[in-house]
Amino acid sequence: MQVPFVKMHGLGNDFVVLDGRVSPLPPMDAALASALAHRHLGIGCDQLVVLEPSSVADFKARFFNADGSESGACGNASRAIGLLHGQPARIETLGGILHATPTDAGISVDMGEPRFDWDAIPLAYAMDTLTMPVGWEELDGPTAVNVGNPHVIFFTPDCHAVPMDRLGPIIEHDPLFPERVNVNVATVESRSAIRLRVWERGAGLTLACGTGACATAVGAMRRGLVDRDVRVTLPGGTLRIQWGADNRITMTGPATESFRGSFELANYR
Structure with missing residues (x-):
């Protein structure tokens, strides 16, 4: 066939x-x-x-x-x-x-509403998902967001200096995440710009991750690090992420x- x-x-x-x-x-x-x-x-x-x-x-x-x-x-x-x-x-x-x-800028996708409750990520036990009291070597104090799949986000001075090929699978498979997790390391460059690398659950280090860009942008917005309309640049290119007053995330890119x-x-x- x-x-x-x-x-x-x-x-x-x-x-x-x-x-x-x-x-x-x-x-x-x-x-x-x-x-x-x-x-x-x-x-x-x-x-x-x-x-x-x-x-x-x-x-x-x-x-x-x-x-x-x-x-x-x-x-x-x-x-x-x-x-x-x-x-x-x-x-x-x-x-x-x-x-x-x-759209003229590519395809715009309404990704729905993010979820932040610990059991919606899901995590193995209750904790604050805005600043989680956990860490793995140089990565600590992440935030967690579910945007249709689970993401944990670490904000670092230089996301490209993080050994994601080693730490990514360790965090992905940690018992804290019963359904495994996508691992994001991000550097906030301005109120409207974030640089990002993503270790994707089940796929490894990829050139881009749309849900990772959404989760990272929303995580940075929750912490007051960026505005509600940002450009997220991954190794493969840039996405525009907006988190509207209606609580819905819009992602636009090619x-x-x-x-x-x-x-x-x-x-x-």
Whole structure:
């Protein structure tokens, strides 16, 4: 069985998109998702995205990390499938319904309302999520935000000096985070600019992370470090994050289609 796909990326955070909105796709599971995401033996991507029909939105999107685990949301992938759809869309996800709209600046996505309660992150036990009384080596006192998936954010003088390849997996798998966590290290450069690196849960260090940019911006806003409209620059490029008076987060940035192809399903089973 030949299965078509679209390879896309948002600021270098890359995706394989399988479109099952019209023709049904084979069932997706962790083994198949991780096999397709493999950089050397598969198509290669940070996340695999499966589009399906929805009874509550224009369509449904499921997001699978490179290790095969399923995530509730993916900001960069939401922009990519917004580009693929080509018009305003309501997208059903495990993290809630997102709204994607094409604009002159790329794709704008209403990411919904952030959550801050310790059991909404979730954490293993109750604590203040604005300034958490925990640390890992040089990283301490983080803030935590759930924007469809869990994020912990550390504000540092130089985010590029942090050994994320070593500390990222340690923090991701710490028992404090029962569903694991995305790890963000950020440097506030001005009231309107943040520099960011992200270790993504299930994917590792990526060039960009849309939900990480949203979580980091909101975390900085909660601490009074930045204004409610900021530019977040990641290794792959810059996103604009706004946190409105209605408590909803809007993320705006580019998305790109790289190429299209197909694969033989039997080769990955």
